[in-house]
Amino acid sequence: MTRAPIRLFAVILAIQALILVGMSIGRETTLLRDDTVILQTVPVDPRDLLRGDFVVLRYEISSLSVSQANPGDTVFVELVEDSDGQWVAAGADTSINPDWDRFIRGTQISEGNIEYGIEAYFVPEGRGLEIERAQDVDVVVALDEGGNAVIKEIIVDGNVWD
Numbered sequence: 001m002t003r004a005p006i007r008l009f010a011v012i013l014a015i016q017a018l019i020l021v022g023m024s025i026g027r028e029t030t031l032l033r034d035d036t037v038i039l040q041t042v043p044v045d046p047r048d049l050l051r052g053d054f055v056v057l058r059y060e061i062s063s064l065s066v067s068q069a070n071p072g073d074t075v076f077v078e079l080v081e082d083s084d085g086q087w088v089a090a091g092a093d094t095s096i097n098p099d100w101d102r103f104i105r106g107t108q109i110s111e112g113n114i115e116y117g118i119e120a121y122f123v124p125e126g127r128g129l130e131i132e133r134a135q136d137v138d139v140v141v142a143l144d145e146g147g148n149a150v151i152k153e154i155i156v157d158g159n160v161w162d
Contacts, residue, residue: 026144026148027150029144030142030143030144030148030149030150031142031150031152032142033142033143033144035102035142035143035144036140036141036142036143036152037079037081037087037102037104037140037141037143038085038086038087038138038139038140038141038155039059039060039061039086039087039138039139039141040059040060040086040088040138041057041058041059041060041137041138041139042057042058042059042060042137053122053123053124053125053126053127053128054120054121054122054123054128055120055121055123055128055131055132056119056120057118057119057120057121057137057139058119059116059118059119059139060088060089061077061079061087061088061089061104061114061116062106062113062114062115062116062119063112063113063114064077064089064092064112064114065092065111065112066092066093066094066108066114068093068094069094069108070108071108071109071110072107072108073094073107073108074094074105074106074107075092075093075094075105075106075107075108075114076092076093076094076095076096076097076100076103076104076105076106076147077089077091077092077103077104077106077114078090078091078092078097078100078102078103079102079103079104080101080102086138087102092114096147102143103143103147104116104141104143104147104149105146105147105148105149116149117148117149118139118141118149118150118151121139121151121154130156130161131154131156131161134156134157135157136155136156136157136158137154137155137156137157138154138155139151139153139154139155140152140153140154140155
């Protein structure tokens with residue numbers, strides 16, 4: 001009888017560990033993919049007293065209107081590379097167009113405002129202002145096959161930021 005509670009505890013512990021591993025595998029798999037894009041950003045708000053230093057990033061592709069989408073709806077934005085190597089929006093819809101080569105998945109927050117889940121980037125204590133004061137901030141974003149995005153690295157004034 002004393003082994004049953006120990007086994008139950010071990011099973012519960014194993015399930016919790018598997019859940020944590022599963023949550024991180026999706027993001028890590030996306031980061032390992034070669035499918036990346038560079039997005040132009042406009043950084044704002046470098047600090048939050050409760051969460052530490054982080055940069056809130058606003059992307060040029062965040063200011064789009066998807067007329068048939070309501071707040072909270074999932075939207076897909078087609079990305080094409082411009083002559084400067086930046087990826088810009090070429091179209092947007094509530095479903096994936098099979099003709100699109102690259103796209104990013106987001107959520108329409110309001111008319112003309114889309115979020116992609118890559119708007120916050122945590123930085124070491126005291127370094128948030130470096131990004132905020134930079135003249136040119138780009139973000140290298142890894143995309144999975146569903147258009148989900150993960151920040152891979154930040155480029156500040158032409159140099160990879162670390």
